Amino acid sequence: MSDSLEVAEPDESGDEPALPVNELFHSLQGEGKLSGVPSTFVRTSGCNLRCWFCDSYHTSWEPAGDWMGIEEVLGEVEGHGAEHVVLTGGEPLLHDASEVLLERLAERGYHTTVETNGTIAPDAPVDLASVSPKLASSTPTPEKDPKGEGEWEERHEERRIDYEALATICERYDHQLKFVVTGREDMAEITDLLSRLHERVEVRDEDVLLMPEGATRERLDETRNRVAELAMEHGFRYTPRLHVDLWNDAPGT
């Protein structure tokens, strides 16, 4: 298994596709255009990046979860009763079975959002591609590494932006680009990335959202006003992190 997923594979090699699921829960969508919408979240384990600030540490830095067959996932989703399903991670699009899940959710009439870092373009039905391209400020330098001493810095840096994948996602799906912002230093990179993307695909300012960095209320208290002001200055949208405001960093929210 690749370095990006250290979760043990299922023992039985049945025919049914399976996903390593870190958590499956019902909540309100906390980020982006659909903030506040009751949604069921399927969080897969394993990521090809290592953002130093990752709020889902147990899907990236120390991936954990249980393998679940797709029908089992669909059964649990159905039990929660929401029309909206959010497939997230980790990086959900690392797993081929995510595409199978998206197809079956579409057949059953769910609205699907995929939360992705934008390095892999899916080939499956998606109602909203919620893309969060990773800026240089996400890179786990030795000083910022939450686990080691910067062993992931180079790999993260090489992989974090793939223009081809980003453009394909934006062409193929209704999308939002949700940038995690720590400060003014991030803005030049965002505008450069958008101008490069505009050579291939139209991305509207209303589909660009700035999200304050912060996995806890305490951290958001330091970042949210600064980021809101940057959004106003640049004509981009601001997205809160509603779930953090409501439930702080509690799991399953």
Ligand SMILES: C[S@@+](CC[C@H](N)C(=O)[O-])C[C@H]1O[C@@H](n2cnc3c(N)ncnc32)[C@H](O)[C@@H]1O
């Ligand atoms: C855990 S990621 C999973 C999906 C995918 N790997 C990605 O990064 O988009 C879900 C969302 O949380 C955001 N996120 C993670 N840690 C964060 C933090 N400390 N502050 C703000 N947003 C964060 C990501 O940028 C992404 O939009």
Ligand SMILES: Nc1nc2[nH]cc(C(=O)O)c2c(=O)[nH]1
């Ligand atoms: N409530 C809530 N909304 C979310 N939107 C995106 C999330 C994610 O982790 O991908 C997330 C999450 O973890 N919780």
Ligand code: SF4
């Ligand atoms: S890409 Fe997403 S899941 Fe992966 S480390 Fe970054 S925030 Fe975490």
Ligand SMILES: [Mg+2]
């Ligand atoms: Mg989250």
